[in-house]
Amino acid sequence: xxxxxxxxxxxxxxxxxxxxxxxxxxxxxxxxxxxxxxxxxxxxxxxxxxxxxxxxxxxxxxxxxxxxxxxxxxxxxxxxxxxxxxxxxxxxxxxxxxxxxxxxxxxxxxxxxxxxxx
Amino acid sequence: xxxxxxxxxxxxxxxxxxxxxxxxxxxxxxxxxxxxxxxxxxxxxxxxxxxxxxxxxxxxxxxxxxxxxxxxxxxxxxxxxxxxxxxxxxxxxxxxxxxxxxxxxxxxxxxxxxxxxxxxxxxxxxxxxxxxxxxxxxxxxxxxxxxxxxxxxxxxxxxxxxxxxxxxxxxxxxxxxxxxxxxxxxxxxxxxxxxxxxxxxxxxxxxxxxxxxxxxxxxxxxxxxxxxxxxxxxxxxxxxxxxxxxxxxxxxxxxxxxxxxxxxxxxxxxxxxxxxxxxxxxxxxxxxxxxxxxxxxxxxxxxxxxxxxxxxxxxxxxxxxxxxxxxxxxxxxxxxxxxxxxxxxxxxxxxxxxxxxxxxxxxxxx
Numbered sequence: 001x002x003x004x005x006x007x008x009x010x011x012x013x014x015x016x017x018x019x020x021x022x023x024x025x026x027x028x029x030x031x032x033x034x035x036x037x038x039x040x041x042x043x044x045x046x047x048x049x050x051x052x053x054x055x056x057x058x059x060x061x062x063x064x065x066x067x068x069x070x071x072x073x074x075x076x077x078x079x080x081x082x083x084x085x086x087x088x089x090x091x092x093x094x095x096x097x098x099x100x101x102x103x104x105x106x107x108x109x110x111x112x113x114x115x116x117x118x
Numbered sequence: 119x120x121x122x123x124x125x126x127x128x129x130x131x132x133x134x135x136x137x138x139x140x141x142x143x144x145x146x147x148x149x150x151x152x153x154x155x156x157x158x159x160x161x162x163x164x165x166x167x168x169x170x171x172x173x174x175x176x177x178x179x180x181x182x183x184x185x186x187x188x189x190x191x192x193x194x195x196x197x198x199x200x201x202x203x204x205x206x207x208x209x210x211x212x213x214x215x216x217x218x219x220x221x222x223x224x225x226x227x228x229x230x231x232x233x234x235x236x237x238x239x240x241x242x243x244x245x246x247x248x249x250x251x252x253x254x255x256x257x258x259x260x261x262x263x264x265x266x267x268x269x270x271x272x273x274x275x276x277x278x279x280x281x282x283x284x285x286x287x288x289x290x291x292x293x294x295x296x297x298x299x300x301x302x303x304x305x306x307x308x309x310x311x312x313x314x315x316x317x318x319x320x321x322x323x324x325x326x327x328x329x330x331x332x333x334x335x336x337x338x339x340x341x342x343x344x345x346x347x348x349x350x351x352x353x354x355x356x357x358x359x360x361x362x363x364x365x366x367x368x369x370x371x372x373x374x375x376x377x378x379x380x381x382x383x384x385x386x387x388x389x390x391x392x393x394x395x396x397x398x399x400x401x402x403x404x405x406x407x408x409x410x411x412x413x414x415x416x417x418x419x420x421x422x423x424x425x426x427x428x429x430x431x432x433x434x435x436x437x438x439x440x441x442x443x444x445x446x447x448x449x450x451x452x453x454x455x456x457x458x459x460x461x462x463x464x465x466x467x468x469x470x471x472x473x474x475x476x477x478x479x480x481x482x483x484x
Binding site for chain 1: 141143144146147150151153215236237238239240241
């Protein structure tokens with residue numbers, strides 16, 4: 001699979017994200033492919049399991065930053081919504097929004113770890 | 119000149135950019151954006167950044183600083199830098215996802231130059247950083263230029279002062295040559311005046327709390343005390359015997375002639391040296407009892423600097439050979455002065471004069 005095609009399937013805006021890496025596609029590619037080994041989601045997941053809202057806020061906030069840099073816009077949006085909900089104390093919305101984050105994360109990781117990319 | 123060539127070049131001195139962020143991805147994106155313009159330094163937290171800043175303070179052009187980090191966060195680092203006055207030299211940019219009003223306010227209060235939201239857009243970050251860096255470097259360059267010019271001005275002022283002094287000395291020496299003397303008289307009087315003023319100050323005498331600068335000015339002005347002798351005819355000036363009453367009257371005018379000469383000098387009104395010289399020229403033949411000339415001033419009406427030069431002049435005239443007399447010894451000269459044979463002097467001044475010679479033999483003075 002071409003890198004650009006992969007970006008399309010991940011809903012990553014190729015041109016805008018490439019510009020974030022100052023046009024260095026090799027660097028962009030390296031960081032995007034390394035995303036599955038990023039530990040941020042694991043921290044968010046652990047905080048969620050422990051019912052630690054503060055930990056979840058921090059984790060979601062960090063994950064939002066990483067996904068924004070990599071152009072993973074669906075994950076970025078889901079993380080942002082979760083952070084906002086926690087900040088305004090809307091605990092009822094947290095489980096649903098967390099589920100969206102998890103779904104977006106797993107979809108991205110699945111694609112990035114597929115045989116076609118390797 | 120050698121100094122100029124070996125000192126570090128002012129341009130290109132700040133060639134480093136420090137990126138402080140705990141996330142490798144964020145550092146990589148910023149590094150990539152600035153790789154062409156700077157050598158990049160990276161730190162994962164405030165502590166690491168602080169040690170790099172300490173090490174490279176004079177080479178870092180700007181700091182791009184994340185806020186939330188382990189060890190020392192962005193705000194703590196800012197506090198440290200502010201405490202060390204480093205924010206005046208190195209612009210710091212906060213790079214943060216949290217652009218809440220409260221955080222931005224705190225950042226600006228601590229002295230950051232700009233706050234840039236995450237995720238960054240390299241093109242805009244470069245533009246914002248480069249304009250501030252240019253501003254800082256221009257300011258630094260101008261500051262350095264002004265420093266250099268200040269040093270140059272100070273050096274030139276000193277040269278002018280020395281030139282001024284040497285012109286005064288040449289003038290006074292030329293006049294002394296006319297009286298068949300060597301020119302060392304004016305230098306001895308200047309030195310003796312300097313010593314006497316310092317002694318008066320040290321003893322805390324009333325009206326004698328002179329600054330070093332004022333003492334220098336009076337001592338230089340003392341050189342001019344006889345400048346009016348230029349207007350006195352040779353046959354009177356160099357007459358070996360006693361002057362007639364008429365000749366003496368003419369001789370006395372050297373005090374007023376000196377003042378007239380000084381008044382022709384353009385800086386007369388602004389330069390304190392000439393004001394002292396004016397007093398000294400006019401009054402260095404006045405006496406404490408009012409029996410001197412030309413104005414017959416009495417006691418405290420005679421400016422203290424004119425009294426000091428008068429005493430120095432008399433002592434030096436006595437202890438050196440003149441066309442009309444042989445030199446007296448120090449002991450003889452002291453007895454003559456204290457015995458009132460050279461006119462009456464301020465008793466406080468005479469006491470100080472005696473103590474000055476107690477602490478330093480006259481030979482060492484000049």
